Amino acid sequence: MNRLLHYLQTIDLKDTKSYLTRSTIEKGGVLLILLCALSVFLGRIPIKQAISLDNGKMTYHGTVVASKMSGKGTLTFENGDKYEGQFKNGIFNGKGTFTSAAGWSYEGEFKNGIAEGQGKLTTESKVVYEGTFKQGIYQNAN
Structure with missing residues (x-):
């Protein structure tokens, strides 16, 4: 020095x-x-990483591109909810499964964080809605 x-x-x-x-x-x-x-x-090279979000209320394990969740990963919420599947720019996008701590689950396609496309919703009482979803709402074929 x-x-x-x-x-x-x-x-x-x-x-x-x-x-x-x-x-x-x-x-x-x-x-x-x-x-x-x-x-x-x-900064655009995908890497596997674990991220803690919202002061530890959410944790993500998966692929990160440019400091955003992108690719395949798992997001776990503080209340026990869990999403496993595809992400794009930090949002659920593509095929995935959302499992609620309350007991219901949705498996299928997501677009911009919302159930959109073909999917299967199973309620807490094990009632199954399978088919097309738009903006998170099941579209009854009848």
């Missing part, structure tokens, strides 16, 4: 003009652009 301080004290600021040439500034700019581009691409 002392060597660094001594070196910094001996630098003559009049010599800095020789370092600030057009060529040096251009090389520095290109290097900065490359570093920024590299950080964008590296």
